[in-house]
């Protein structure tokens with residue numbers, strides 16, 4: 325496997341057109357006192373799901389660096405966002421994920437996590453993504469495979485109540 329390390333992405337500004345609804349009960353969405361991750365997923369006009377995120381000190385593995393399991397959570401959440409665009413009437417669960425950690429990600433900095441437009445084959449949704457450091461270095465890449473299930477099989481009435489809908493994205497463009 326080739327190691328495409330220290331590669332800088334060629335970036336451009338993308339227009340944000342909306343935000344994926346988030347849930348208080350989800351570890352990836354909830355950034356409250358229980359120390360969830362707290363990601364907000366923006367949707368761009370060219371079909372990406374993208375997230376600007378300030379990495380938290382409480383998510384350290386090695387001192388000063390984000391734990392690899394937390395980085396996996398960033399991807400599980402952001403790549404999952406593509407499944408919401410593709411199958412809003414369903415809910416999708418992760419069945420496989422492959423992550424390549426190319427460069428360490430420091431805590432206390434703003435990163436961007438991006439999900440490319442997905443490939444769909446029946447119930448199977450395949451999504452790829454990447455994480456950019458502030459200097460546009462591609463630090464992590466990921467591929468995930470989701471399977472759609474009926475929403476009623478995964479969300480309780482209580483969870484549905486705690487879904488947030490009307491929030492506006494915090495930014496109008498995102499560079500990646």
Ligand SMILES: CCCCCCCCCCCCCC(=O)SCCNC(=O)CCNC(=O)[C@H](O)C(C)(C)COP(=O)(O)OP(=O)(O)OC[C@H]1O[C@@H](n2cnc3c(N)ncnc32)[C@H](O)[C@@H]1OP(=O)(O)O
Pocket residue numbers: 345346347350352400401404408415416417418419420447471473487
């Ligand atoms: C807008 C909504 C908001 C919600 C807010 C909350 C935010 C949530 C954010 C969450 C974000 C993060 C998300 C998370 O963290 S999701 C949490 C982590 N993931 C899981 O726990 C999933 C565990 N798996 C299952 O529960 C079942 O397998 C599911 C329900 C997915 C399918 O079981 P079901 O009984 O329905 O279907 P089936 O068994 O007939 O299989 C169907 C097809 O799938 C294929 N297959 C199955 N497994 C695998 C595998 N491992 N690799 C490759 N392929 C696999 C299988 O061969 C078959 O293929 P085909 O024969 O059709 O070709």
